[in-house]
Amino acid sequence: xxxxxxxxxxxxxxxxxDCFDIVKVAxxxxxxxxxxxxxxLDAYLAAYEEIMKFFHLMGSVFxxxxxxxxxxxxxxxxLRASDTEELKNFETFKTMLEYEKEAQxxxxxxxxxxxxxxxxxxxxxxxxxxxxxxxxxxxxxxxTSDVCKAAYDxxxxxxxxxxxxxxxxxxxxxxxxRGELLKRVCTDIQMATENLPTxxxxxxxxxxxTEQLYTLHDLHSLP
Numbered sequence: 001x002x003x004x005x006x007x008x009x010x011x012x013x014x015x016x017x018d019c020f021d022i023v024k025v026a027x028x029x030x031x032x033x034x035x036x037x038x039x040x041l042d043a044y045l046a047a048y049e050e051i052m053k054f055f056h057l058m059g060s061v062f063x064x065x066x067x068x069x070x071x072x073x074x075x076x077x078x079l080r081a082s083d084t085e086e087l088k089n090f091e092t093f094k095t096m097l098e099y100e101k102e103a104q105x106x107x108x109x110x111x112x113x114x115x116x117x118x119x120x121x122x123x124x125x126x127x128x129x130x131x132x133x134x135x136x137x138x139x140x141x142x143x144t145s146d147v148c149k150a151a152y153d154x155x156x157x158x159x160x161x162x163x164x165x166x167x168x169x170x171x172x173x174x175x176x177x178r179g180e181l182l183k184r185v186c187t188d189i190q191m192a193t194e195n196l197p198t199x200x201x202x203x204x205x206x207x208x209x210t211e212q213l214y215t216l217h218d219l220h221s222l223p
Contacts, residue, residue: 140179
């Protein structure tokens with residue numbers, strides 16, 4: 001399984017394209033929300049692939065997060081591509097957290113933890129949500145740099161080293177206006193603007209549900 005062709009529930013296949021598809025992100029995040037307060041991993045990763053397109057379209061401005069996100073997504077793809085009997089343990093967030101915790105894998109030397117990897121994506125999603133949520137409140141000629149810095153400082157920046165934070169803030173000075181940003185990342189600006197609130201709603205629901213699961217299993221402090 002790769003990022004170019006991701007199979008999600010109900011036999012829906014997500015093909016790669018150049019634009020950041022807000023409607024697709026909203027649909028995938030909605031699909032990932034399962035009963036019993038769980039999250040389906042494949043749909044979540046497919047939604048994150050669309051977010052990666054947003055990072056790439058923004059260029060070097062978001063390089064402080066995009067390379068790390070790419071590696072984390074690929075690690076989770078690897079767990080989902082396993083042909084062992086353990087594959088079922090990585091179908092949802094809940095099954096993965098419970099499996100790795102109960103099997104005492106979280107502190108096992110040499111083991112690449114899905115729970116630890118997902119936590120990094122979870123923190124990144126918090127930043128993306130806060131940034132885009134504030135962008136939608138701007139007018140087209142307003143710069144996005146200030147809201148980006150604020151969103152970063154309140155979310156992802158708390159988990160970065162001083163040097164990364166310094167580099168990220170410097171890069172943000174080159175952020176475009178709201179209008180320029182939308183032109184850069186979306187092919188249909190009107191459709192994107194109309195569907196942004198729905199996307200943010202489902203994105204937030206995923207974030208809150210994941211937050212609850214990590215709190216339930218006391219795993220927020222995974223190194």
